[in-house]
Amino acid sequence: MTEDDPNYRYIHEIKRESKRCKKIVQDLLSYARTPRPSLELIDLNQLLAQIADFAANHTDMRNVIIDTDFTPGLPHVMLDGDQMRQVAINLILNAGGAMPDGGRLIIRTETVEGGRVEVSFIDTGCGIPQESIEKIFEPFYTTRERGTGLGLAITRQIIEQHHGEIAIESAPGQGTTVRVTLPIEHEEL
Ligand SMILES: Nc1ncnc2c1ncn2[C@@H]1O[C@H](COP(=O)(O)OP(=O)(O)O)[C@@H](O)[C@H]1O
Ligand SMILES: [Mg+2]
Numbered sequence: 001m002t003e004d005d006p007n008y009r010y011i012h013e014i015k016r017e018s019k020r021c022k023k024i025v026q027d028l029l030s031y032a033r034t035p036r037p038s039l040e041l042i043d044l045n046q047l048l049a050q051i052a053d054f055a056a057n058h059t060d061m062r063n064v065i066i067d068t069d070f071t072p073g074l075p076h077v078m079l080d081g082d083q084m085r086q087v088a089i090n091l092i093l094n095a096g097g098a099m100p101d102g103g104r105l106i107i108r109t110e111t112v113e114g115g116r117v118e119v120s121f122i123d124t125g126c127g128i129p130q131e132s133i134e135k136i137f138e139p140f141y142t143t144r145e146r147g148t149g150l151g152l153a154i155t156r157q158i159i160e161q162h163h164g165e166i167a168i169e170s171a172p173g174q175g176t177t178v179r180v181t182l183p184i185e186h187e188e189l
Contacts, residue, residue: 020146027150030086031139034157037080044077044084044117045070048107051088060093063102070109075184077117083158090151091121091178097144098125098176112181116164119180127172136168 001008052066088107095105103124112118128136135141137156142149159166164182 024148027148027154031150031154031157034083034154034161037083037158037161039078040081041076042079042081042084043074044109044119045072045074047081047084048088048109048119051085052092052107055089055092055096058093058096060096062096064096064099065102065104066092067104067106068108069106071111074109074117075111077182077184079162079182080158083162087155087158087180088119090155091180094151094178095121095123095125095176097147098123098127103175111184115184116181117184119182121178121180122175123177124175127174127176128168128170129172130170133168133170 001011048070049068052068055061056066092105092107099105105124106120106122108118108120108122110118110120132143137152138149139153140149156166159180159182162182164180167179167181168176169179170176
């Protein structure tokens with residue numbers, strides 16, 4: 001079909017909205033059944049580098065510069081690689097969504113006290129008002145026109161299943177930092 005066909009616009013909308021349905025269903029399903037993590041020793045620097053590359057092509061990352069600041073020789077961590085990819089992609093795209101006019105995202109890895117590694121996602125986006133910080137983890141809470149509000153709910157669920165923690169600090173108008181902390185060693189989950 002050519003662009004001047006009278007039906008072109010409708011087909012285009014059907015396509016776009018079908019993609020949106022697919023996203024909602026996918027998000028719902030992964031929220032409803034996050035399987036028990038299947039643990040492997042993972043090099044988080046390598047996993048995050050791959051995901052940062054992959055996410056850079058997403059439209060939400062237009063005009064966003066992604067910088068990585070990885071601690072060399074970061075200890076490998078027992079985790080579910082696929083689930084951690086999903087966590088990273090959710091947090092990277094949230095940062096992109098907060099910077100529609102461009103900005104900078106730093107992804108940092110480091111070891112912290114208590115035998116843990118910490119991954120930080122530091123953006124220069126719109127920030128989150130103090131009164132909303134409590135709500136953003138709730139399923140279906142979204143401020144984005146095309147959001148499902150499930151990203152952070154899924155993310156928190158995955159991190160908790162790994163006995164990790166997620167913390168958010170934000171200064172409206174300046175940016176947001178999301179910190180994910182994970183134990184390096186753990187018992188069977
Ligand atoms: N890095 C961020 N900067 C600003 N706001 C954010 C950021 N991450 C999340 N949020 C806020 O939290 C809400 C919920 O995020 P999420 O659960 O991923 O759902 P969605 O991305 O579908 O809106 C977003 O709509 C947004 O208001
Ligand atoms: Mg999201």
